[in-house]
Amino acid sequence: MSTREAAQMLGVALRTVQLWVESGVLPAWKTAGGHRRIARAAVLALAAERRGAVAGPARDTLEMLVVEDEPDLLNLYAMVIEGWDLPIHVRLAKDGFDGLMQIGQQRPDLLITDLMMPGMDGFHMLRSLLASEQALSAEHIVVITALSPVELADRGTLPPGVRCLTKPVPFAELEKLARARIAELGIVRLDSAAIPL
Incomplete structure (x- = not known):
């Protein structure tokens, strides 16, 4: 076919x-x-x-995908998120192409992405993603960038609803977003009755 x-x-x-x-x-x-x-x-x-x-069993983890081209920063994301002690399964992608591939295989509940990456950058990845049938809701996408608002405007605007945070990575803010998404999805960890908000 x-x-x-x-x-x-x-x-x-x-x-x-x-x-x-x-x-x-x-x-x-x-x-x-x-x-x-x-x-x-x-x-x-x-x-x-x-x-x-x-159609699998009831979910007990939040699926999170982090797209970032810097290996050390990817490792930092993984270590910090693991330290939150939340029911999160984190997948890591090294660029926009890898991110789209992983989204195609399993759509994340929360997508965190850089914008400036070699190959397929975050702008292109987001345009491709939001135009596809696999589209995530824009409010479940978080952009983390070192670009100033002026530089961001020069390179093109982000799709409406996409949250934009600036580097250095605001991990406390990301944790709040993850907790809110966990509550929204009704995810309950198997080893505890509730996730404190």
Whole structure:
């Protein structure tokens, strides 16, 4: 089947299927004319896997994705968030392309992203994400940037609803946002009855 047919069957954007093929999530081959073809069985298997993830047991963790190109800062995010002692599963992405790939595989409850990254930057990633069928609600996206308001305006505005915080990373503010999102989703940790707000 074509990538367009696979996208329709999976209920995702065509670009998401293309990224899955490029990264090996969906095995594919090219026809003599250069068009990608995907085995129907592979698409059905991925659809079943995605349905299982959606219809799985009650959730007990917040899915958070952090997109940042600086390895030391990514490690700092992981260490600080782990220290919050909240039911959060953190995934890390090194650039916008990696971020979109991970969002395609599992949509996060909260996305934290830098803007200035090599390859696909945060601006491009957000435009691609918010234009896709996998779109997150803008209020669940947090941009962390060193850009001044003037520099930010020169490079383009952020989509409405996206929260913008400045570096150095305001971890206390991020913790408040994570706690609010946990409460909004009704996530309860298995080892405790409630998460203090």
